[in-house]
Structures are given as structure tokens and as C-alpha cells.
Amino acid sequence: MNKTWLIIKREYWTRVKKKTFLITTLLLPILVAGLIALVSYLAVKSEQKQLIVIQDESGFFINKIDSTDEFYKTIYSQPKANESKKDFLERKDADILVHILPFKNNHPDSVIIYKEGGVSLSAKSFISNELDKIYQIKQMQDAGINKFQIDSINNSAMAIKSYDLENNKETSSEIAMAMGYSMGFLMYIIIFIYGAGVMRGVMEEKTNRIAEVIISSVKPFQLMMGKILGIGLVGLTQFIIWLSLMGFMFLVSQIVSPEMNAAMHSPIMQNPEMQQQALEQMNGEFNPMIQNLLHQNWGLIIGAFLFYFLGGYFIYAAMFAAVGSLVNEDPQEAQQLTLPVSLPIIFGIIILQATIKDPNSPLSIFGSLFPLTSPIVMLGRIPYGVPTWQLISSMLLLIGGFILMTWISAKIYRTGILMYGKKPTLKEIIKWIRNS
Numbered sequence: 001m002n003k004t005w006l007i008i009k010r011e012y013w014t015r016v017k018k019k020t021f022l023i024t025t026l027l028l029p030i031l032v033a034g035l036i037a038l039v040s041y042l043a044v045k046s047e048q049k050q051l052i053v054i055q056d057e058s059g060f061f062i063n064k065i066d067s068t069d070e071f072y073k074t075i076y077s078q079p080k081a082n083e084s085k086k087d088f089l090e091r092k093d094a095d096i097l098v099h100i101l102p103f104k105n106n107h108p109d110s111v112i113i114y115k116e117g118g119v120s121l122s123a124k125s126f127i128s129n130e131l132d133k134i135y136q137i138k139q140m141q142d143a144g145i146n147k148f149q150i151d152s153i154n155n156s157a158m159a160i161k162s163y164d165l166e167n168n169k170e171t172s173s174e175i176a177m178a179m180g181y182s183m184g185f186l187m188y189i190i191i192f193i194y195g196a197g198v199m200r201g202v203m204e205e206k207t208n209r210i211a212e213v214i215i216s217s218v219k220p221f222q223l224m225m226g227k228i229l230g231i232g233l234v235g236l237t238q239f240i241i242w243l244s245l246m247g248f249m250f251l252v253s254q255i256v257s258p259e260m261n262a263a264m265h266s267p268i269m270q271n272p273e274m275q276q277q278a279l280e281q282m283n284g285e286f287n288p289m290i291q292n293l294l295h296q297n298w299g300l301i302i303g304a305f306l307f308y309f310l311g312g313y314f315i316y317a318a319m320f321a322a323v324g325s326l327v328n329e330d331p332q333e334a335q336q337l338t339l340p341v342s343l344p345i346i347f348g349i350i351i352l353q354a355t356i357k358d359p360n361s362p363l364s365i366f367g368s369l370f371p372l373t374s375p376i377v378m379l380g381r382i383p384y385g386v387p388t389w390q391l392i393s394s395m396l397l398l399i400g401g402f403i404l405m406t407w408i409s410a411k412i413y414r415t416g417i418l419m420y421g422k423k424p425t426l427k428e429i430i431k432w433i434r435n436s
Contacts, residue, residue, distance in 0.1 A: 003218045004226045011201065011230025016237065025238050029245040050123065053077050053094040057102045060138070065130045072126050085114050098127055108135060177356050180380035183305055184352040187312055187376050191345055194235035195316040199338070201231055202324030206417055220414040225406075228317040235313075304382050304391070311398040312375025315405050316341065322409035325416035326424055348373035352380045359384040369394050371401025408433055 015021055052074045056062050065074045079088040089097050097114040113119050113127060140147045202224075205214070214223055323337045351367035358364060359381045367377035368386070374394045378386070415432045416424065424432075 004222045004229075007214075007218065007223060007226025008230040008233070011227055012233050015231070015234045021234070021238070025241050026245070029242055033246070049073050050095040051075065051093065052096045052098055052123075052127070053089065053092045054098045054100065055079065055088075056100045058100050058108065060103065060108075061100055061131065061134055064134045069126065072123065086116070089114070089116075096123060096127075100131075175383070177383075179301070179383040180359075181352065181356050183301075183379040183382075184355075184376045185349070187305075187308065187379055188345060188349050188352075190235070190239070190309065191312050191316045191375065192342075194232060194313060195320040195341075196338075197235060198228055198231050198317045199320035199324035199327075201227055202321050202413075202417070203327050206325060206327070206420075215417065220417060221410045223417075224318070224321050224410055224413045228314065228321060232313055232317060301382060305379060307395060308375040308379055308398070311395075311402055315371060315375075315398070315402045316345070318402070318406045318409040322412040322416070325413045326419075326429070328420060328423065344372035345376070348376035351377050355380040359386075365390065369397055371398045371405075374398055 049070075050072050052072055054061065054065065054074055054076050055078060056076060062076050075092065075094070077088075077092055079085075080091075083091070085097055085099075089095075095115065096119065099112045099114065101109040101111070103109065108131075111127075111131060113124065115123070137147055140150065204210075218226075319341045320338075323341055326337055348367065351363060351373055354361065355364040355367065355377055364377065364381060367373045368381050368390065374397065378391070378394050382391075411433045412429060416429075
């Protein structure tokens with residue numbers, strides 16, 4: 001046990017003290033935040049208002065199309081005699097020409113849109129929605145239908161709540177879906193990144209022939225477990241720092257945001273009555289969401305996340321360590337051998353998609369019980385509510401799967417870490433497991 005602890009400390013401190021660790025840990029959140037800010041800035045700058053000139057030969061749509069849209073401005077005009085469409089657009093300094101042909105039998109004939117380089121889907125949707133809305137109002141008026149009554153009927157909705165019969169608490173499928181998918185996908189990323197980190201660590205020691213020296217004083221199983229735990233702690237440290245930095249930067253961005261400062265110092269927000277109305281509106285919008293969040297069993301969610309994080313990492317780290325011990329100096333070998341380990345993880349994220357839609361389907365239950373997919377799938381089911389026997393069974397199977405996979409991986413690791421210059425076959429690997 002002392003030797004395993006020494007290996008854990010060695011793996012942890014040698015990686016944490018590296019400049020690359022400090023650079024990636026501190027700079028990655030900053031780079032991600034900077035990239036998001038840059039993309040947002042470019043998106044805003046690129047969203048220049050386009051001018052649409054409308055040539056309405058029907059005369060029905062004049063001055064009825066919304067000209068205050070965020071992205072489109074409309075004007076009405078007619079071309080000169082023998083003036084081409086292109087010259088018409090250039091003269092009006094417009095981007096899009098909408099030609100509405102005269103009505104036939106009190107019905108619109110057709111609408112033609114012209115734009116150099118083709119019309120975008122958003123522009124076509126805006127024009128189509130505006131024309132359809134205006135023409136639908138005309139049809140209602142001709143039929144003697146009150147549009148406001150129709151709108152009132154269409155906008156009316158019944159308040160629907162859902163409750164869990166087991167604890168008689170209100171539930172929210174939307175919040176459960178968001179939480180389940182977020183936790184499951186986060187687990188998917190963690191397993192891939194840090195499991196592959198264990199494999200790279202084993203490959204480095206094998207290719208540098210350091211493993212030969214270490215194994216002369218410790219058992220292969222102690223070396224493998226020390227490496228898994230040490231690299232896992234490095235990943236956990238990095239992950240905590242990333243979350244802390246991202247949370248801090250998010251708070252700072254909200255405080256110094258120009259839009260927020262402008263809103264807080266606007267004349268409206270200085271008015272006490274307007275402040276009270278704004279607070280009531282915010283409470284009306286966010287109170288149901290906050291209540292649903294408070295109704296979640298956070299003790300179970302956090303505890304399950306930590307358990308499946310550790311169980312999922314350990315079971316896959318053992319598999320990745322075994323793969324790393326089989327790889328020689330050819331990087332293509334690592335890619336080929338990693339595929340069988342990666343498939344259950346990919347399969348888990350596919351089942352998670354189905355779990356979000358139906359958390360109690362046979363496929364979802366199987367995925368939450370099977371040890372290689374349960375760290376991803378079970379986290380997607382927990383916010384919806386999972387029967388106690390299924391949760392306990394899943395945890396026991398994950399522990400059993402980890403013990404079995406560690407035992408198998410240790411047998412492969414014991415022989416593979418000292419094997420050079422030859423790519424082992426599947427038959428040889430099975431023989432190692434049987435005879436070691």
C-alpha cells in the first residue's frame with residue numbers, strides 16, 4: 001500500500017508541477033471565454049440590417065409589412081421604365097427586391113424574390129411570414145371572422161403540472177431533461193479525456209523503458225493502480241480549477257456587461273414603480289423554475305454524480321491502462337486498440353439520447369444497469385426519478401464491473417508492459433488472462 005501511495009504522489013506531482021499543466025489549466029478557460037466573446041462579437045457585427053425594396057403591383061401590401069424588424073428594413077418603390085432588376089436594386093441601394101404580382105380573382109398570383117448571390121433562408125422566411133400574416137388577416141375579414149378573438153383562442157393554454165407519486169413533489173420534465181443530458185454528456189467527456197490520459201501515461205513509461213526499472217521494485221498491479229489514481233487526481237484538480245475559473249469569469253462578465261450596466265442605470269430602472277414591476281415580472285418568470293430546481297433531490301444527484309464519476313473513471317482507466325501497456329512505438333496501434341474501449345462510451349451517449357425521451361424504456365433501464373454504460377445513462381435517468389432497486393443494482397454492478405475489469409486489465413498489464421517489438425494478437429491476450 002505504501003508503494004502504491006508513493007506512485008500516486010509521483011504521478012500527481014510530476015504532472016501538476018509541469019508548465020504545460022499550469023498553462024493548459026489556466027489558459028484554457030480564458031481561451032474558451034475569449035473565443036465565445038469573439039464569435040458573439042463577430043455575429044453581432046455581421047448582423048447588418050438588410051434593406052428590402054417591395055414592388056407591389058397588387059397595391060394590397062403597401063405600408064403593411066413590418067419595417068421595424070431587427071434584421072430587415074422595408075421600403076416601397078416602383079422601377080423606372082425599362083429599368084432592370086439589378087439597376088433597380090442599385091438605385092435604391094437595397095439588398096433584396098420583392099416583386100408582388102397583381103391579384104387574380106381577388107387572390108395573389110405569385111411573389112418573386114431577387115437578390116444577388118441568392119436569398120438566405122432567414123430572409124425568405126421573414127418575407128413569407130409577413131406576407132402570409134397580412135393575407136390571412138384579409139381572408140378573416142372577408143369571412144367576417146374577428147382576428148383578435150382567434151388570436152386569443154390560439155394563445156390560450158391550460159396550466160399543467162406533474163407530480164411524482166412516490167414523494168408527492170412537483171416535477172419538471174424540461175429541467176430533468178436539461179440536467180440529465182448535461183450530467184451524462186459531462187461524464188462522457190470526463191471518461192474520454194482522463195481515461196486517455198492514463199493510456200498516454202502508461203505508453204510514455206513503456207516507450208521510455210522506465211517501467212522496467214519501476215517494476216523491479218513494485219508489483220505491476222500496484223503500478224497500474226497508482227497510475228490510475230494519480231492521473232485521476234490530476235484530472236480532478238484540473239476539472240475543479242476549470243469550473244472555478246469559468247464560474248468566476250461568468251460572474252465578472254455579467255457585472256461588467258455593457259448591456260447590464262445600461263439597463264441598471266436607465267431612467268426606467270431608476271423609477272421605484274418600474275423596479276417593482278420588473279421584479280414582479282422576473283419572479284413570475286423564474287419562480288416556477290426555481291421551485292422545480294429546489295424540489296430536485298440534490299443530495300441524491302450530487303452523491304450519484306460523484307459515485308458514477310469515480311466508478312466510470314476507474315473502470316475505463318483500467319481498460320485504457322491495459323491498452324497502453326499493449327502499445328509499442330506505433331501511434332496507429334493505439335488508435336486501433338482504443339476502438340473497442342471507446343465503443344461502449346459512444347454506445348452510452350447514444351442510449352442517453354433515447355433516455356432523455358423515455359427514461360423508463362427497456363433500453364434505458366439496460367443502459368443504466370450495464371456497468372460500461374451506467375455512468376452515462378444512469379445520470380440521465382436520476383433527475384426523472386429512478387426506482388431504488390434499480391439504482392442500488394446499478395451501483396453494485398458498477399462496483400463488480402470495476403473489480404472484474406481491474407482484475408482482467410492487471411493481467412494484461414503485467415505482461416504487456418514488458419513486451420516490446422511485437423504486436424500481441426487477441427489469442428495471446430486471452431492466454432495472458434488465463435495463465436497469469
